[in-house]
Amino acid sequence: MSRKIVGGRLEDDLDEIVEKFLSGKDIIYDAELIQFDIYGNIAHNLMLNKIGVISDKEIKEILMALKKIHEDWKSGKFTLLQELEDVHMNIEHAVTEQIGPEIGGKMHLARSRNDQILVDLRLYMRDEIISIQKLILGLVSVLIEKAEANIETLYIGYTHQQQAQPITFAHWCMAHVDTVFRDLERLAQTYQRVNVNPLGAGAIAGTSWPIDRQYTTELLGFDGLQENTLDVISSRGEFEAELVSNFTFIMTHLGRIVEDIIIGTTSEFGFITLSDSYATGSSIMPQKKNPDAAELIRAKVGVVNGNFLKILSILKGLPSGYSRDHQELKDALFSSIETVKLSIKVLTGLLSTMQLNIEKIENQVQDNFIIATELVDLLIKEYKIPFRTAYTIIGNLVKDFFKQNNKKPSEITPEILMNYVKTSSNQEILISSENIKKAIDPLETIKRRSHVGGPAPQEEQRMIQDRKKNLEGVKGKILQNERKVEETINNLMKIVEKKVSG
Template sequence: MAKKTVSDYLDSTEIDRLMLEEDIWGNKAHAIMLARQKIISSDDLRQILSWLEKALEDYRAGKFKLDKDAEDIHMNVEKYITCGAGIEYGGKLHTARSRNDQVLVDTKMYSRERVLDLLESMISLCQELLKTAGKHAATVMPGYTHTQHAQPISFGFWGSGYASMFIRDIERLGEAYARINTNPLGACALSGTSFPIDREMTSQLLGFDAVHEHALDVTSSRDFVAEVLSCMAIFMSNLSRLANDLVLLTTHEFGMVSLHKSHVTGSSIMPQKRNPDIAEVIRGKTGEVYGNLIHVLTISKGIPHGYSRDLQEVKGPLFRAFDTVESSADMLGQMISKMTVNEERAAELAGGDFACATELADFLVREKKMPFRKAHATVKKVVGELIESKKGFECIEDVAGLLKKQGVNVSIYDMGILDAKNAMDAHNSVGGTSKDEVCRMAALLSAKLSDHEQLLVGRRRKIDSARGLTDSLCRAVIEGESINEMAI
């Protein structure tokens, strides 16, 4: 293997190329601001914007070739402008700016789009889970603690539970967006500039919500990267739990869910296999996202205040995590939308293994005025004797007889409480498993999702509006209008 040169080792063009359109947009906004503030002339601006437009066209046509000797996309774009327009024009583009703030502009603009894309996928996954909740609000299944039968729940309760969990992930990431979408441009290397720049103007042209003011903090800040990665790591952990549920529920032993044929794979030797490989890979990729977070935290922990080249390395972990997490959410959403619930098998399992024991104890408290601890011990003894005789709660006469041995007289007609569906519906407390309560919670969660969708739409609209404003100003200047006569 050939040894790397210094330029090879320092090269970041491969990861940077993802942000090239953001870099060009940032350059346009910066140049417009410079001309508006009379730091460069109108003729300078026209030449710079003309060549930035050509750079964008060439990039989209696959003709813009990145030179690794230029180190990064920022210098590649500036080199393109300078070679095209001449240094007397292109050489003015970097006035009142540093690569330190420029790279943050690109990273933040690229990241905010990826965050919105991810939020869209997260919302879509929750919507699929809530569709399941609505369809199966009365479909009884066993609930588990310690991976053992606990109490009867419904598939709707299960699905809406994950939706409730993921909405917190949406909230976390949505809050992180606000800290991403602040404008670093104008901080320069670390101390601002003596030129009369207008940072509010570039914020408007680039769709930022506010100026990130403190120049030293700006250029050394990558906590927004760690925050977004932390949000993604938590979400990926939760996705892994859902994936693991699907792995278990689709086994022959559980048999409560069947995945669509497009979401399973076969075996190289066993013709019958329907492996839940997507869910398994999601579990595996969770560790990758954890690693991305630890990578960034480790980079950041020992850097002195101010920019250091170490910070170049945070982009790779962040961008790879975006790809992994978004695709994982998309895959799970598709799997949920096409999976089949085996209602008969779920009902068969729901009442097994004495899952209604707590309901029997509650009945003794409610109807026989027994202290709960005594009721608990009484039912525990009944369960133990039934296990010894290899019987279950379906043998209601035996249950009544065993209770009578302990001095508790119950009618076999009271034994309807041992029906799993009845037990599930009886839990109508706030947040409980009854059909009405599941439907109420699902409606509330759907309303929350609608609010998040509206927020997402508004944020996209603001970005699109800023891009449209920058592009319209750019076209007008190229066609001969004066930037100083335009409304911004």
């Protein structure tokens, strides 16, 4: 590799193996940063022109070259050369090739690749956070639609993967809505910290040139300025770690959803049928319908978790300032972003197209003792039996029913229940068939759980309307950020057009 750009005092060319080792996959990831490096170059050189370091003639030529590179990038003509090491040197080289080293050589004045890459990454992460937030909005919308369509559709709530209590499918959906709302909140908080301007920090100690950092902050649409120059450079990896930590929560939540779905699709359960578009067959067993898409989402939870640990492991023990170790952060960041985006897209489609096997679910609910807690409550409310005594009575009844060929709750008669009460507590009570019928009716059981956050249809409707309102509010803020970013870039390019044509 020729050292004509960044050789400094070094005389010999870089060994080819070392060149390959140093660049690695970095040049591939840097292809994602081309547009952001162009915007950073434009803003920095406009600032140099503003403070009088670059003349009007020189800024015009630099901007013309950057505009051409931008156009070539959009048309797919501009690609990065590995021998130029990274996106920064590629773009500076391309500018210099167009306008010569006398002017092109001035574009890097008063900055370092250390703050340059931070600008690129902040702009990149800003865009990607918005993209992921919008994808999550789509997932939330699908979950709410499913909930609205299944307000009274029976479903089973599990603890320890054992049938526990009856709920509705709407309650299941809205539980995951609330979960991913927290993911949106975390992303919004991270966006605020990411969207600050690092440009001007230089290598670690700024510059003696009278740079205007506030001006570049405005040009690039940052909400604020990260001040201390050493902190700026040392914070490389901190924001990547925070964003990927958010992804670990997102993916864990997606993994929980797909695990429920995978279990629900098994022949033993049969609660859910996936669309053929989201399933695969077997190479040898023609009867198979495999939930491969859901399984891969589940597996990718571990991939993103691993990326988070990778970032923390790289950062551990690094001194203040910049180290080449930071380069290895890109792989974890870029692959995590791609994984999260694709996983959300797949899960959204999978949820929107899957079908519930309602009859199978209802049979399971009716035939099992997931209403046992309600029988306990019946004895307490109507007959003033202490909780622990009532618990023991119903526990004994369920135990004996299981021993008697798995007798069903519908086979409980007043005489049977009264006998268990008398045997366990020496109390004699009169229990009506109507009271037992109400206690063992799963939907009636659910309707009685009408407190805030409960699965009762009326309360579920309230939560749905509340979350729909929240969704619109969150969506408005996300789209506002997106519009601001778009307007920022449009205004930046308008300045370029004006300077170039002036």
